[in-house]
Amino acid sequence: MSQREVHVKIILANPRGFCAGVNMAIESLERALELYGTPLYVYHEIVHNRPVVDRFSRHGVVFVNDIEEVPEGATVLYSAHGVAPALRVAADRRRLRAIDATCPLVTKVHLEAIRFAREGYTIILIGHEGHDEVIGTTGEAPDSIRLVESSEDVDRLDFPPGARLAYLTQTTLSVDDAEIIIGALRRRFPQIVGPSRDDICYAAQNRQEAVKDLVPEADLVIVLGSQNSSNSMRLAEIARSQGKRAFLVDTYREIVDFPLAGVETVLITAGASAPEEVVQECIVYLQERYGAVVESRTVREEHVSFPLPRELRVLT
Ligand code: SF4
Helix, strand or coil: CCHHHCCCEEEEEECCCCCHHHHHHHHHHHHHHHHHCCCEEEECCCCCCHHHHHHHHHCCEEEECCHHHCCCCCEEEECCCCCCHHHHHHHHHCCCEEEECCCHHHHHHHHHHHHHHHCCCEEEEECCCCCHHHHHHHCCCCCCEEEECCHHHHHHCCCCCCCCEEEEECCCCCHHHHHHHHHHHHHHCCCCECCCCCCCCHHHHHHHHHHHHHHHHCCEEEEECCCCCHHHHHHHHHHHHCCCEEEEECCHHHHCCCCCCCCCEEEEEECCCCCHHHHHHHHHHHHHHHCCEEEEEECCCCCCCCCCCHHHHCCC
8 A cells, every 4th residue: 555545534632732831931032032132042941842942043042051151241031941049149140131931830839849948848849850840949949859750759758757748749740640649648648738739730731631532542642842841751651651652753754754554543742842833744744645634622722821021021
């Protein structure tokens, strides 16, 4: 059978792609470029997505991993993942004009960390070591925070009975994995307290829910997103945990060599930092090569938006 005779159905998951925090961060960078031009610096990737970062790099934006790389007096944006207070102090010392594009849902976790630490709690932060968000949150109360990544890490915690403990989570975890770890914490430390509302953000939860609902109908899952995007990784993991093959790719170009023989239905979704443009390119590729037909399926509606940072709002 020629490749053109293979007919593939695409189930297009909704919601997918950009969340309110990513929209705000990208719009902030576009606005800052308009207002201040280049050189313009961003501390860490503005969002964890290669095509987005490449597009801004082509426009002269410089992404740095060390604030000391930003020349004194220059303009710097903090990414959607947030930064530690020590970083803000270092930026002040260099007299940088700092624009804070931290997602408000990440800021919420920072504020909870500050509150728990002030009240004398030791905070168990459930998250992924080295992730920008975890580094930023830990920096709010470095002496009071312990990171756990799994139930095994919980088993290794050693606190005296009755210790004053609280837990927080990274915003983009798998809901199911987080529940398992929180369950392990509650069993070992029944006195542990948590945030008043879940920290896993609406966007991560909704994208996971859509994959969970739709994956039984698919033979293969394509997640548009970058390898360093936590929420995108979780989507691919959920598909694999249901026994389905799943690719996490920045663009369709990464799957052109993969034969779709035997595949009738492909579920397409995108992480919260992946632009719709790469989703549409992937669909066009599957249509042209396999005569794919698209069925759009909405599992949940989203109507969330966040305002631009104050520094940019006053100038609009
Ligand atoms: S994934 Fe959630 S926490 Fe992260 S930027 Fe988007 S809305 Fe904010």
